[in-house]
Structures are given as C-alpha cells and as structure tokens.
Amino acid sequence: MNSNLLQKTPIAIIGQAAIFAKAASLTEYWDNILNKIDGITDVPPSRWDPADYYDPDPTAEDKTYCKVGGFIPDIDFNPLEFGLPPNLLEVTDSSQLLGLVAARDAMEDAGYGTDTEFDRENTGVVLGVAGGQKLISDLSSRLQYPIWQKVLESSGISPEDTEIIIEKMKMAYVPWNENSFPGLLGNVIAGRIANRLDLGGMNSVIDAACASSLAAVKSSVSELIEGRANMMITGGVDADNSPFTYLCFSKTPAFSPSQKIRPFDQESDGMLIGEGLGLIVLKRLEDAERDGDRIYAVIRGIGSSSDGKYKSIYAPRPSGQSLAIKRAYEEAGFAPHAVGLVEAHGTGTKAGDPAEFTGLKAVFGTPNGNKQSIAIGSVKSQIGHTKAAAGAAAMI
Incomplete structure (x- = not known):
C-alpha cells in the first residue's frame, strides 16, 4: 500500500458488533471491559466434557491439560429471519450462523439495517477466519x-x-x-453474509493466524481506498474451542499450567483461548461525513511485516513486530510518543510477551521531550485469546 494513501483517504469505522465471553452484544462487551469482568470459565457442558479429554499432565497422550477458556453465551438464532430452512442448521457450522448475527448487528449499529436503502452492490465482506471449522x-x-x-x-x-x-x-x-460441504467451509462465513444481506461487493476470508482479523481489515481498507467498494464489513470470526483446538494448543504447548492468563505479568506462564466474533463496518471518512454516519474512530495508518528467517516458526522476533508498528505510524504521519494507550497482542506466553514488549519499547521507548507514560494492555486477560478474532477484539 502506498505510504500516503491512507493520509489522503482515511477510513472511518461507523459500525461495530461483538460477541465474546460473557458478552452477547457490543454493549455487554464494553461494559465488561470497563467493569473488569473476568470472562474465563470452566468448559461448559454444552461444549465438551473435561472427563473425556482433560488430564493435568501435559504429556498425557490425546489429552489437554487445560479445561478453562472464554466461551460465548447462548445466542438466539432465528433461521427464518435470514431466509434459511431450519433443517439446514444441523449441517451448518455455528461460525456461519453467528457470523450472520454479528454482521446484522454491525450493520444495524452503523445505521444500515435490513430494511435500509444503501449501496448494497458496492458493499463487501472480508473476514479473518483461521483453519477448519x-x-x-x-x-x-x-x-x-x-x-x-x-x-x-x-x-x-x-x-x-x-x-x-x-x-x-x-x-x-x-x-x-x-x-454438509458448504456448511463446513470457512470461506462460506463471508459468503453467507453477502448472500443473506444481498451484498454485491467482494467476499472472502483471510487466514493469517492470530493476525487474521487485522489482515482482513487491511484488505477491506484497500478495497475502499482503491474505489472498488463504498462500504465494507470486516473483522474476525472464531467460534472453535473444540477438543481438537484444545489439543492443538496443549501439544504445542502454549496453555497456562496455572489456568490463568496474565499478559505482561512476571508470573505469566501461558495463554488461554476464547471464542469470539468482532465485526466492524468501514467507509471512506469523506463519505461517512457526507452521509451523517456516526464515526467511532478513523484509520489513518496500517503496518504489517513478517519476522523473516529466525529461530523457529514459533519464535516471535521483536524487530519484526516493531517494524510493523513503525510502518503504521509512518503511514499515519503521527509520532509514536503522541500515543496514550497501546492495546497489545499480549498472549501471556513466556516467549511472546517479552518479545512483544521489546518490540514496543523499540518504538515507544525512544527519548522525547514529553516524557509521558504510555499505558499498555491486552483484552485477552478478560476473554482469552480469540485466535482469528483476536485483532478485532483488540480493535473494538
């Protein structure tokens, strides 16, 4: 992306929707953050039985040593509202159904509900979705x-x-x-939203692991800057806290043996995972102001990078992370020391947090005349690591 494009065409966030641990709505999510609600709970019976898969021994074969996480509450879903036959639900992954609910809520929050007239033909959907469903x-x-x-x-x-x-x-x-086939595909999460909301712009999903939702935002911003779309629904969807996912993180191993997630804490010993959906609605700032849309925030810079050749595929590289941050501020035209709060990745892992903190210090720790403090936090401490939806959870 040209370094000046977002300065010339900033992007407005005009709608949001959130479904995370102990939060069925955007309002509940924000209230939980303000009220310091811990969304981490034992695995509910509706998901899986720890008696079948849990063993405190991390080396136990085919077992997970973690039995807690962030689990979304029960969400009402009326298939007829979205024109779906009830017999379709059994063979449709819950992420597709929840995606419809979150997309509807985000568009209603933006002022573009189901019965509203707007440019549907030039509205697209790009979501962060990782792995299988x-x-x-x-x-x-x-x-x-x-x-x-x-x-x-x-x-x-x-x-x-x-x-x-x-x-x-x-x-x-x-x-x-x-x-069954469309019901299990991750890309159909975006496709079903475009289909049921009658949207004619591009629809796709992006798998960039923990960065999936922010990579989706970056792609959506490009669609708007290049004039290929006039409005975009973007963010991340990850409703998979299945035994399979727990085994994946257990055998890495990445889970906290103490069953606690403490980002940037000296006692942190690993992560916990969460289910979640975070969707936002984007328009060009100029268009949002013209149309009288409520504007939550403005995107003026996006930075991305890779770690290149380093110790291992799992090892985070501080210089790679600081490079992405520097690129974002250079594109926005802002000095890093103007920032008051950094919402970090903050997974709580022994390797991840120190590497990220070193990368942050390389950008925000440079001497400046203001000598102000910069707060740092991670919403993962309240809802767990929501994987493909983690960036959206932080962004909201």
Whole structure:
C-alpha cells in the first residue's frame, strides 16, 4: 500500500458488533471491559466434557491439560429471519450462523439495517477466519466406521453385533448431505453474509493466524481506498474451542499450567483461548461525513511485516513486530510518543510477551521531550485469546 494513501483517504469505522465471553452484544462487551469482568470459565457442558479429554499432565497422550477458556453465551438464532430452512442448521457450522448475527448487528449499529436503502452492490465482506471449522470434526469422525468395524471384528465381535454398534456410533455424528460441504467451509462465513444481506461487493476470508482479523481489515481498507467498494464489513470470526483446538494448543504447548492468563505479568506462564466474533463496518471518512454516519474512530495508518528467517516458526522476533508498528505510524504521519494507550497482542506466553514488549519499547521507548507514560494492555486477560478474532477484539 502506498505510504500516503491512507493520509489522503482515511477510513472511518461507523459500525461495530461483538460477541465474546460473557458478552452477547457490543454493549455487554464494553461494559465488561470497563467493569473488569473476568470472562474465563470452566468448559461448559454444552461444549465438551473435561472427563473425556482433560488430564493435568501435559504429556498425557490425546489429552489437554487445560479445561478453562472464554466461551460465548447462548445466542438466539432465528433461521427464518435470514431466509434459511431450519433443517439446514444441523449441517451448518455455528461460525456461519453467528457470523450472520454479528454482521446484522454491525450493520444495524452503523445505521444500515435490513430494511435500509444503501449501496448494497458496492458493499463487501472480508473476514479473518483461521483453519477448519468445528463441523469438520463431526463429519470426518463419522467416516471412520471402516476402522471401527475392523477393530470390532478383530476383537471377536460378531458381524451382526458389529453392524448394530457401528450404526449407534454413526448416530453420534452429524450425517452427510448436500448441505454438509458448504456448511463446513470457512470461506462460506463471508459468503453467507453477502448472500443473506444481498451484498454485491467482494467476499472472502483471510487466514493469517492470530493476525487474521487485522489482515482482513487491511484488505477491506484497500478495497475502499482503491474505489472498488463504498462500504465494507470486516473483522474476525472464531467460534472453535473444540477438543481438537484444545489439543492443538496443549501439544504445542502454549496453555497456562496455572489456568490463568496474565499478559505482561512476571508470573505469566501461558495463554488461554476464547471464542469470539468482532465485526466492524468501514467507509471512506469523506463519505461517512457526507452521509451523517456516526464515526467511532478513523484509520489513518496500517503496518504489517513478517519476522523473516529466525529461530523457529514459533519464535516471535521483536524487530519484526516493531517494524510493523513503525510502518503504521509512518503511514499515519503521527509520532509514536503522541500515543496514550497501546492495546497489545499480549498472549501471556513466556516467549511472546517479552518479545512483544521489546518490540514496543523499540518504538515507544525512544527519548522525547514529553516524557509521558504510555499505558499498555491486552483484552485477552478478560476473554482469552480469540485466535482469528483476536485483532478485532483488540480493535473494538
């Protein structure tokens, strides 16, 4: 992106929606932040049973040593509101359904609800979505029955009893049908929003791991600056706190053995994960002012970078992180020492936090005449690391 483009065409945030731990709405999310509400809880029975997957020993095979996290509350979903047949829900990943709710809420917050006339043809959707969706586990597990059959038969179970057992095991999983494939795809989260809200701009998802939602914002900003769209829905969606995800972070290992997430604390010993959706609505500032939109904030600079060749794929590089920050401030035309608060990544890991803090000091710690203090924080301390939605959670 040309370093002067955002100075010439700043982008306004005109709508927001949030669904995070203990917060079913934007208002609840903000109130929880102000009131210092801890959204970390035990795994609820509606997700999975710790008796099946938990073991405090990090080396235990096929077990997670963590049984807490950030879990979103129950969200009412009326399929008829979005023109979806009720029988579609069983084979549609919850992230797609929650994405529709969050997109509706963000657009209503921006003043562009379902019944409002606006330029739908030039409104797009770009979301941060990482990895597979939860429905994949159910559908793929159902396909393991040939293995079950061989194990049962080799154990001396009769063919008749084997067939009965296999049919019972199949019933524990979602059946395959013509809607299963679109129902499990991450890109359909954005596609379904564009389809149900009747939007004609581009729709896509971006997987940049923890940076997915901010990478989606960057792409959306480019669409607006280049005149390819007049309004964009962007942010991140991650509703996957499944046993599979817990095993991924357990075997890395990245979870806090103490089951506490303490970003930038000297006692921090690891992260906790959370479910979440954070969506924002963007327009060019000039257009937002012309149309009388409420403006939450203005984006004047975006910086991105990679760590290049370093110790390992997991090892964060302070200079790589400081480079992204410097690029953002250079593009915006602001001096870093003008900042009063930094909302950081702050995962609480032993490697991540020191590296990030070193990178922040390289940018914000340079001597200046103002000698002011700069506050630092991370909302992960309240809702956990929401993975693909983490950047949006911080941005909101």
